[in-house]
Amino acid sequence: MxxxxxxxxxxxxxxxxxxxxxxxxxxxxxxxxxxxxxxxxxxxxxxxxxxxxxxxxxxxxxxxxxxxxxxxxxxxxxxxxxxxxxxxxxxxxxxxxxxxxxxxxxxxxxxxxxxxxxxxxxxxxxxxxxxxxxxxxxxxxxxxxxxxxxxxxxxxxxxxxxxxxxxxxxxxxxxxxxxxxxxxxxxxxxxxxxxxxxxxxxxxxxxxxxxxxxxxxxxxxxxxxxxxxxxxxxxxxxxxxxxxxxxxxxxxxALAYMNDEHTRLWDLREKLRKEIQSTIPEVTVNGHPYDCLPGTLNVSFARAEGESILLMLDLNGIAVSTGSACATGSLEPSYVLLASGLDIELAHGSIRFSLGRFTTEADIEYVLRTLPPIIKRLREISTL
Ligand SMILES: Cc1ncc(COP(=O)(O)O)c(C=O)c1O
CATH class of the missing domain: 3.40.640.10 (Type I PLP-dependent aspartate aminotransferase-like (Major domain))
Incomplete structure (x- = not known):
């Protein structure tokens, strides 16, 4: 896999x-x-x-x-x-x-x-x-x-x-x-x-x-x-x-790669964001639209639990996070997202994709193929 x-x-x-x-x-x-x-x-x-x-x-x-x-x-x-x-x-x-x-x-x-x-x-x-x-x-x-x-x-x-x-x-x-x-x-x-x-x-x-x-x-x-x-x-x-x-x-x-990596990561992040938004309905992108780290994309999916999304992505070989790693294991929604006024239900359905130097375009394409059916399935069985 x-x-x-x-x-x-x-x-x-x-x-x-x-x-x-x-x-x-x-x-x-x-x-x-x-x-x-x-x-x-x-x-x-x-x-x-x-x-x-x-x-x-x-x-x-x-x-x-x-x-x-x-x-x-x-x-x-x-x-x-x-x-x-x-x-x-x-x-x-x-x-x-x-x-x-x-x-x-x-x-x-x-x-x-x-x-x-x-x-x-x-x-x-x-x-x-x-x-x-x-x-x-x-x-x-x-x-x-x-x-x-x-x-x-x-x-x-x-x-x-x-x-x-x-x-x-x-x-x-x-x-x-x-x-x-x-x-x-x-x-x-x-x-x-x-x-x-x-x-x-x-x-x-x-x-x-x-x-x-x-x-x-x-x-x-x-x-x-x-x-x-x-x-x-x-x-x-x-x-x-x-x-x-x-x-x-x-x-x-990091210093040697900084400029090139900034552009490369931002392009990959934007590809991920745009295609998630165009293929999956009821998606909220969290954080600042452009004043943000080039490789970070935090997204909330209405009527889908972050933990369930994480586990199903994991079953498909994809590692993401539902918030800060230090909060893993806690069912509390992210205090960072709540502080920026995000609705508690959407905060529960948030996923952080964070890219790095070894992330490739093929990785992003794999996520874009794998994610939509997972969200669809979770929404079908959701009680929210
Ligand atoms: C913003 C921020 N501050 C501090 C830390 C803690 O750093 P370390 O893991 O090196 O103790 C982290 C790590 O997650 C972080 O993201």
Whole structure:
């Protein structure tokens, strides 16, 4: 049976060049903190990877620290804010959006339970943060504004440059969870005036369990993971040399392929969207019509359950998602879709197709042949 992987926002296949680069680390097993030749070789490889990441996002090398992924990078930033508040900062409020990834939403929920003040900016029907509401929430009591660059479920892209300038105008720090954007969209942290940025290797054909945090020079910082002196005391723990080398290689490849891949993925996504809309009735496309990740298509099918569609596609070798992977197993409809005002029944019938570097036109054609009869069948037996 043909298999088609369209769940690249959950995670991506590791590129073969990345695997080869990681394989090459075999002999560089020295601890990068050791002063002997073995350690120095590991350290050289790590610094090369740091440079590759910095180049991808337009930062200086020493503004990057390696972490275990997006979740840790996000948590690090929120723990800095918490520390500053605990130390008596006059600014005690954190502003974020209602559609952030659980790495942020759950961290905020925890902080609220501990008495911290968090305010959530709503989004409009396309998933864009409502800037007029954000403007009203910003004032001299705001310590941190954290808004994601692109949403993992709908792909909607936020106007980060504008939002960072709004945050800075009121004297707040600005963080963006760019886990879904880095490697897919052009990101320049200096031009976008970003203070902290989270990224993760496994979203752009790198390895899992490795990511990075960009920390602008001079902004407040306190290590979240404490211990040894790695990363100049900014993130303790023996370096994951192979993971870091893989992340660096993935960054180099993403940069090299970025422009061509953007066009190719957008064309495939548009083919998928147009043909779904022309062959299947009662379809709603979620997210922003064009300000969205090139390979993400989120669609709701009236009178069909997302979980049933997913399972029937899976039986035909096609992997998709009903929302964020972290919500899998939960029957709750997507909070991201509900936040943009989607009707609860349609939110239940939503499917996310997320394309990646290895998605081909033949894959999309296979989905377009397989999907319509599945939806038809599910609607025939639906009680909705
Ligand atoms: C927007 C966003 N932020 C954070 C994360 C978490 O990243 P990681 O899996 O590297 O911890 C994800 C992963 O799904 C994501 O999509």
């Amino acid at each position: 043909k298999t088609v992987y369209l769940d690249n926002n959950a995670t991506t296949e590791v590129a073969k060049e990345v695997l080869e680069a990681m394989d090459g680390v075999g002999n560089a097993y020295g601890n990068a903190s050791s002063m002997h030749a073995f350690g120095r070789e590991s350290s050289r490889l790590i610094e090369q990877a740091r440079h590759q990441i910095a180049k991808l996002i337009g930062s200086d090398d020493d503004e990057i620290i390696f972490t275990s992924g997006g979740t840790e990078s996000d948590n690090t930033v929120f723990s800095i804010a918490r520390d500053l508040i605990d130390q008596g900062s006059e600014r005690k409020k954190i502003v974020t959006s209602s559609i952030e990834h659980p790495a942020i939403i759950e961290t905020c929920r925890y902080l609220v339970s501990r008495g911290y003040l968090i305010q959530y900016v709503p989004v409009d029907a396309t998933g864009k943060v409502k800037l007029d509401v954000l403007e009203k929430l910003l004032g001299d009591d705001v310590l941190l504004v954290s808004i994601m660059a692109a949403n993992n479920e709908t792909g909607t892209i936020q106007d980060i440059k504008n939002i960072s300038s709004m945050a800075h105008a009121c004297g707040a720090l600005f963080h963006t969870d760019a886990v879904q954007a880095v490697g897919k969209l052009q990101v320049d942290v200096h031009d976008m005036d970003i203070d902290y940025l989270s990224l993760s290797g496994h979203k752009f054909h790198g390895p899992k369990g490795i990511g990075a945090l960009y920390i602008r020079k001079g902004v407040p910082f306190e290590a979240f993971v404490k211990g040894g002196h790695q990363e100049q005391g900014r993130r303790a723990g023996t370096y994951n040399t192979a993971g870091i080398v893989g992340l660096g290689k993935a960054a180099e490849l």
